[in-house]
Amino acid sequence: MQANILYGKNLADTILAGVAQGVKELKQEGINPCLMTVQVGEDPASQVYLSSQRRLAERVGISCELIELSANTSEDRLFKTIDNLNRDPAINGIILHMPLPSHINSKMAQWRIAYQKDVEGVTPYNLGRLLLGMPQLVPCTALSAVELAKSTGVDFAGKEAVVIGRSDIVGKPCALLLLAENATVTICHSFTSKRGLLEEHTRRAEILIVAMGHPQAIKGEWIKEGAVVIDVGMNAVGDKLVGDVEFEEAKSRAAYITPVPGGTGTVTVAFLLQNLVRAAKWQLERETQGKG
Numbered sequence: 001m002q003a004n005i006l007y008g009k010n011l012a013d014t015i016l017a018g019v020a021q022g023v024k025e026l027k028q029e030g031i032n033p034c035l036m037t038v039q040v041g042e043d044p045a046s047q048v049y050l051s052s053q054r055r056l057a058e059r060v061g062i063s064c065e066l067i068e069l070s071a072n073t074s075e076d077r078l079f080k081t082i083d084n085l086n087r088d089p090a091i092n093g094i095i096l097h098m099p100l101p102s103h104i105n106s107k108m109a110q111w112r113i114a115y116q117k118d119v120e121g122v123t124p125y126n127l128g129r130l131l132l133g134m135p136q137l138v139p140c141t142a143l144s145a146v147e148l149a150k151s152t153g154v155d156f157a158g159k160e161a162v163v164i165g166r167s168d169i170v171g172k173p174c175a176l177l178l179l180a181e182n183a184t185v186t187i188c189h190s191f192t193s194k195r196g197l198l199e200e201h202t203r204r205a206e207i208l209i210v211a212m213g214h215p216q217a218i219k220g221e222w223i224k225e226g227a228v229v230i231d232v233g234m235n236a237v238g239d240k241l242v243g244d245v246e247f248e249e250a251k252s253r254a255a256y257i258t259p260v261p262g263g264t265g266t267v268t269v270a271f272l273l274q275n276l277v278r279a280a281k282w283q284l285e286r287e288t289q290g291k292g
């Protein structure tokens with residue numbers, strides 16, 4: 001079997017067409033949707049994300065602003081910056097880029113973001129809504145992985161879905177989204193790996209989502225024939241970007257597989273912008289209802 005390559009561009013274009021329409025509606029109401037990115041210190045992957053955000057935001061008429069804080073910024077200073085953005089009516093969405101320097105508590109920083117402006121879906125309110133099956137702002141990276149898998153048309157009901165990675169931003173929300181599609185979900189992580197069971201779980205997967213951050217850790221020969229393989233990994237190896245799955249080998253076994261780059265990345269940004277438009281619309285509704 002030779003897999004169909006699941007390029008992110010098609011899905012991203014579809015989402016962005018809807019986003020552009022939403023932006024048009026907001027502008028008719030006098031709102032100029034604005035996304036604020038906060039970066040603390042420097043990180044190459046964060047830079048790639050930022051340039052994708054800028055490119056696609058410009059395409060759909062969303063303003064993208066950036067606050068760059070130096071790596072030695074205090075936690076208190078970052079919290080105050082977020083508080084100010086929460087209060088600023090010109091800012092519709094806030095994304096705090098990871099990683100943060102180790103002297104800052106990342107969780108507390110993310111939770112500081114007002115849930116109405118939490119376009120990455122990382123606050124307890126938005127994650128809690130996802131957990132309880134009433135999603136509002138869904139983590140855009142997880143949404144990208146699962147929606148790309150769904151775009152194949154494969155029915156997930158009762159299927160063996162395996163998620164590798166248990167981060168709050170990708171692995172856990174992916175598992176919840178797959179569960180909502182009635183898949184049977186297994187979450188693997190470092191301790192699965194320590195017990196030498198990663199291969200066994202991977203071999204069972206009819207839908208495989210990999211977000212572990214180890215270049216080519218998932219061997220092509222482990223992929224089940226006919227599987228849907230979504231690689232969320234983005235690892236800089238030399239001057240190349242490679243995923244967590246051995247792409248060439250996996251391609252001859254999977255039915256569908258995402259490339260890196262060109263797979264989940266651009267879809268993630270499209271969903272981030274979709275979340276921004278939704279957030280801006282809710283903010284407008286609250287305002288017109290006089291709730292402030």
Ligand SMILES: Nc1nc(=O)c2c([nH]1)NC[C@@H]1CN(c3ccc(C(=O)N[C@@H](CCC(=O)O)C(=O)O)cc3)C=[N+]21
Binds near residue numbers: 096
């Ligand atoms: N709070 C937070 N959330 C994140 O989701 C997050 C983060 N911090 N910090 C940095 C990493 C990195 N990341 C990327 C997302 C998309 C592309 C992307 O658009 N990639 C395209 C273009 C690649 C290229 O231009 O070479 C692609 O894969 O095809 C890249 C990198 C999100 N991250």
